[in-house]
Amino acid sequence: MSTGNAHHAFDIPAASRVAASAALAFAASAAWAQVPGEKTVDGVRFNVGVASVEQVLALPASDPERNMHAHPYRHGTEHLVVALADARSGAPIGRANVTATVSRRGMEEQSRTLELMRFPGAPSWGDYFDMRAPGPYRIHLVASLPGRGPVAADFEYRNR
Numbered sequence: 001m002s003t004g005n006a007h008h009a010f011d012i013p014a015a016s017r018v019a020a021s022a023a024l025a026f027a028a029s030a031a032w033a034q035v036p037g038e039k040t041v042d043g044v045r046f047n048v049g050v051a052s053v054e055q056v057l058a059l060p061a062s063d064p065e066r067n068m069h070a071h072p073y074r075h076g077t078e079h080l081v082v083a084l085a086d087a088r089s090g091a092p093i094g095r096a097n098v099t100a101t102v103s104r105r106g107m108e109e110q111s112r113t114l115e116l117m118r119f120p121g122a123p124s125w126g127d128y129f130d131m132r133a134p135g136p137y138r139i140h141l142v143a144s145l146p147g148r149g150p151v152a153a154d155f156e157y158r159n160r
Contacts, residue, residue: 092122
């Protein structure tokens with residue numbers, strides 16, 4: 001299993017590439033605070049974004065993004081969203097199990113299976129993670145795709 005461990009610095013052009021990706025349908029309306037970025041591993045393109053709970057709560061009450069996960073909102077938590085695409089064709093991947101482990105040096109890991117979210121456009125997966133303390137945080141993602149082994153990618157998120 002490849003982990004694609006290289007960390008990258010993401011600038012405005014990189015953020016634009018992410019916005020143009022399959023994650024756009026979800027990420028654009030949430031006005032992402034930080035964009036951990038995009039990475040291709042073993043033919044799978046991972047697009048990752050993070051928004052604060054305050055950004056999500058600022059959406060209209062009728063917006064489905066406000067009510068998409070069973071975990072209660074907690075002040076200072078962040079919503080992690082992941083979109084997957086075939087690196088060669090650019091086609092969104094809609095069938096996968098995606099798990100995320102979020103960790104900060106010296107702190108306990110938070111791991112969970114992300115929920116599939118279907119919004120207009122491409123499918124994505126997401127959930128809330130407690131990232132209130134100053135980072136950096138390591139986001140370790142594993143996508144299990146039908147008919148092939150797991151594909152993993154690591155991202156770094158800096159909240160301050």
